[in-house]
Amino acid sequence: xxxxxxxxxxxxxxxxxxxxxxxxxxxxxxxxxxxxxxxxxxxxxxxxxxxxxxxxxxxxxxxxxxxxxxxxxxxxxxxxxxxxxxxxxxxxxxxxxxxxxxxxxxxxxxxxxxxxxxxxxxxxxxxxxxxxxxxxxxxxxxxxxxx
Amino acid sequence: xxxxxxxxxxxxxxxxxxxxxxxxxxxxxxxxxxxxxxxxxxxxxxxxxxxxxxxxxxxxxxxxxxxxxxxxxxxxxxxxxxxxxxxxxxxxxxxxxxxxxxxxxxxxxxxxxxxxxxx
Numbered sequence: 640x641x642x643x644x645x646x647x648x649x650x651x652x653x654x655x656x657x658x659x660x661x662x663x664x665x666x667x668x669x670x671x672x673x674x675x676x677x678x679x680x681x682x683x684x685x686x687x688x689x690x691x692x693x694x695x696x697x698x699x700x701x702x703x704x705x706x707x708x709x710x711x712x713x714x715x716x717x718x719x720x721x722x723x724x725x726x727x728x729x730x731x732x733x734x735x736x737x738x739x740x741x742x743x744x745x746x747x748x749x750x751x752x753x754x755x756x757x758x759x760x761x762x763x764x765x766x767x768x769x770x771x772x773x774x775x776x777x778x779x780x781x782x783x784x785x786x
Numbered sequence: 787x788x789x790x791x792x793x794x795x796x797x798x799x800x801x802x803x804x805x806x807x808x809x810x811x812x813x814x815x816x817x818x819x820x821x822x823x824x825x826x827x828x829x830x831x832x833x834x835x836x837x838x839x840x841x842x843x844x845x846x847x848x849x850x851x852x853x854x855x856x857x858x859x860x861x862x863x864x865x866x867x868x869x870x871x872x873x874x875x876x877x878x879x880x881x882x883x884x885x886x887x888x889x890x891x892x893x894x895x896x897x898x899x900x901x902x903x904x905x
Binding site: 693 | 794797804868869870871874892893
């Protein structure tokens with residue numbers, strides 16, 4: 640759909656480097672499968688996705704356009720994950736986090752799997768979270784951070 | 787024909803417009819709305835021939851929009867473009883009157899297949 644090359648990879652998303660923010664799109668799943676799907680990448684990949692979606696040059700993409708693109712990527716990957724997970728579930732609306740210093744927690748969650756990819760040569764991680772069957776405090780959930 | 791694209795993502799609305807052109811539907815007028823409620827206003831104001839709607843949107847989602855149109859009109863040809871392509875949702879869409887169902891990510895060929903006989 641976007642004409643970008645996507646390959647599986649063994650290499651996780653590296654930490655942010657100078658001048659490059661991290662972008663992360665999250666979408667919740669509820670129903671038979673309760674959890675969330677996150678798509679995370681660094682600024683160059685985020686710009687690549689936005690440029691491909693909006694049909695523009697990399698440097699022309701605004702923060703709002705990148706945010707829209709990453710949210711839609713999370714939406715699409717979440718939809719595909721939902722199909723794979725099966726059962727009856729509904730997707731929430733995407734939430735996008737960006738920055739070079741942040742910390743976020745998905746309450747009552749546990750990490751199911753982190754998948755690594757390279758998209759047009761850029762690292763991308765897809766993280767699938769499930770509900771923690773032990774319950775526990777919200778702060779016990781999976782943490783995302785960059786600092 | 788006038789086609790209304792309904793999606794809360796501006797990026798996705800642009801991709802849908804581009805894919806329509808790539809699929810050969812170049813001569814039609816394309817309009818946009820960012821959620822179901824905005825689409826309802828647009829449909830009642832300007833009566834498009836075809837509505838291509840996302841399912842999962844803020845304010846009013848796609849199936850709520852379709853059900854409202856079926857109940858109180860008007861009733862343009864309506865179909866979904868959505869990431870959520872489960873059998874359950876397809877059946878609900880069909881029962882509500884949807885004429886096509888396209889799953890994201892899509893290709894121009896998927897548009898041609900879904901829209902054959904509609905456009």
